[in-house]
Amino acid sequence: MLIVKGRRRRKAQRVFIGTYRFNKVIKTKVHQRYPHLTDENLSLVIDGLKEYFFLCHEGNKRMVAMPSQVVDVAWHEFILFTREYKGFCDKAFDRFLHHTPTEAMVTPTMALDGIKRAWRLSCAREGINPTNPSKLPLLFDIDSRLNIDDGFKYSLDCQRSNSNTYCASHIGCSSGCSSGCAGGMGCSGDGGGCGGGGD
Known part of the structure; x- marks a missing residue:
């Protein structure tokens, strides 16, 4: 009985995330930071924010790193609506989803684990x-x-990647990959700036 109830709850949370209507001010603030973005682009950013929240939901309270700067900006703007954000988190996750900068992570591997988790979950969803x-x-x-x-x-x-580009195949490696992160691509963050949840 509890398993069925839990499944229904998780399904209801996914529906809630998918149908949630974000405050229009979030798009306005993202546009102020990136004025070249069109309305269509800004809608894609909001879709990205929903997608990130789906990943956090699927992550089962484990930290999921944020792979996108523009979506991270939208997340920051959403957090500023504190009551609205708390209400969203309560309904979507049954808890508050903290925004943790890479520098504040508990272990050196937490950011790397979080970006790998984001990669696996994103790939599975798509x-x-x-x-x-x-x-x-x-x-x-x-x-x-x-x-x-x-x-x-x-x-x-990865052969054509420059020093400002992260190699996706390195993110997809399991922890046993012999090559690790190559080409000066920065293992410590591996592209993800912040994360939600906690290990």
Whole structure:
């Protein structure tokens, strides 16, 4: 009986996240930071924020790193509506989803684990093979797609990646990969600036 009730609750939470209507001011604030974004682009950012919240829901209280700078800005703006954000978190997660900067994470590997978790969950949700991806999931592609200057850039082609680009296949590696992070791509954050939840 409890298992069925728990499944119903989780399904209701997913529906809540998917149908939630964010305050319009969030788009306005993101547009102030990135004035080149169109209305269509801003709607994609909001879709990205919902997608991130789906990942956090699927992460089962484990930290999920934020792979996108522009979506992170939208998340920051949402948090500023403190009562609204708390109400959203209570209904979506049964808890408050904290925004934890990389520098405040408990262990050096927490950010890396969080970005790998974001990668696996994103790939699963979009039907992408995480170890041999044919495309980047939305949250790993949106900063490049929208030309976010200070964004996190990811690439499937690690041979062509430059020093400002994170190699997606390294994120998809299990902890046993011999190559680890190569090409000066920065293992400590591996592209994710902040995370939600906690390990």
